[in-house]
Amino acid sequence: MSWLDWTVLALTQLLIVVYGVWKSRQDRDMESYLRSRTMSWFTVGLSIMATQASAITFLSAPGLAYEEGMRFVQFYFGLPIAMVILSAFAVPLYYRLNVYTAYEFLEKRFDVKTRTLAAVLFLTQRGLAAGFTIFAPSLILSSLLGWNIYYTNLVIGGIVIIYTVTGGTRAVARTQKTQMAIILAGMFLAAWYVVKGLPEEVGMEGALTLAGKLGRLETIDWTFDLNNRYTIWSGLLGGTFLMLSYFGTDQSQVQRYLGGQSIAQSRIGLLFNGLLKIPMQFAILFVGALVFAFYLFQAPPVFFNKVVAEQTRQDVVVGDKYIAAESAFAEAINARKQAALNVLQQPEDAAAVEVLREKQAAVDGLRKEAKSLIKQGNPAADTNDINYIFLTYVFDFLPAGLVGLIISVIFSASMSSTSSELQALASTTVVDVYKRLWKPSASEQECYQVSRWATVGWGVYAIIFAMFANRLGTLIEAVNILGSLVYGTILGIFMVAFLFKQVGAKAVFISALLSEALILALFLYSDVPFLWYNVIGCVVVVGASLVGTKLRFW
């Protein structure tokens, strides 16, 4: 990175933190630290969006479009539906009960046991997830820039702890507003540069023609196939359940909209997210499709993770084969470039399009072969390089200054998610555990101080997890499995609370324990894919509660 990149990175991050802390310098009590009902719908909406969009969102999505097209956008189709349901039912309910956390509602509806169970499940899962939110971008930046991963973890985690502890909810929301501005500006400039970097004879229309002919502009898949992860049906059905669970029961999101000045402001904030999220995700994926078109005329590497590629080249067993695969790949890329130019000259010629698709299939085949060689050389190596595609383009082709801005985008996205997570962990620790179980007589001022220490504690815990995460192997899967072990049960408890008035505390608590036991048994003794744990956990809690109540078991 050049001095200009370092300056842009340092200045933008400094601006974000100083602005957030300065604007919230007078918040010195528990109410303003944990909830602060002072925010407009615009701040609430941006804060919700910034919390959901982690660094991986901005690294993975363009890579996904590059590799598979834009069908990932369908994953978000359930979001507007979930926003409407939550806005109509959950927001007024949380306001009416005047709660700090989503789990307080469970005590009002059921009992303290159920509230504590849901809070502990949340703390277990979200505490580790916060570590992963710090670790994931650090890993990619350290791999591409040669940075020390431990220092990167410390810088990202340390900055978040400072402004979250200093300013609380308002500082988090205000910094998220600035962070979103930097994220959107960075992504817009990156897209503009991709188009600018295309050969003159190609232009925007040529890029779209080629990306479209090679399937990178496919967005909607109408087939009903359970094995296909992204279809309109999985987006509308599965996506609605997932978003209801995330936005309705996860304190890191609930805390965002409980910070609205009024019910109306919180509602508009949620609906604003429902309105903008899909177009924003479409735009990010579109950048990836443009990067794909750009690489039709600039030779891409056969594998985008440069560190793993270099290790494979040095491998005594597969090194030579890998270098030969790279040469074959370079030739295939040249052949594809010629075919692409032919298509541009005669876009309606079906034979020319067919040749281009054959050349693309050859390129895909060689990429697959290279990944297989990497796996042979090191069975523990991660052969998924989707997260590295966009950043490889950024480092190789964007001018000095803009590279610093894109790194700032990644820092901002990581910190905006982490700050919400730390705040949610602190509020749940204080409201649902410390004040409810440990010291009910604690004063507001005491709770405020404990909240700040809890934020520091969870921040340090997340950084420590991020430090060790490097040694855990396939970490993304590990964290997703951990989340799936508890999310279904929590969603089930909330669904019973909202929808089935006849079910009592004992029934839902026993059903939740049964659900967790079943999920753990499935995890330890079966091959059921972990994504299904969410559905099974929810269905078991709802089903067992209803059956138990009807038959008067509990």
Place this chain on the structure above:
Amino acid sequence: MEQDTAARAGEKAAEESLEGMPGFVRSWRQVYLFLLLFLVLLVVVFSWFSEVWR
């Protein structure tokens, strides 16, 4: 009793308040319907977009 009734009326008014919305919006139901129609519109536009460049 009267205080409870007044408090409940206040809550209901807060829940139905359209503060921050443009003047032509009459109810939350209209807003929800607009968002769901927007989703349908996005699906139509995306389908058209894929078809045009296929």
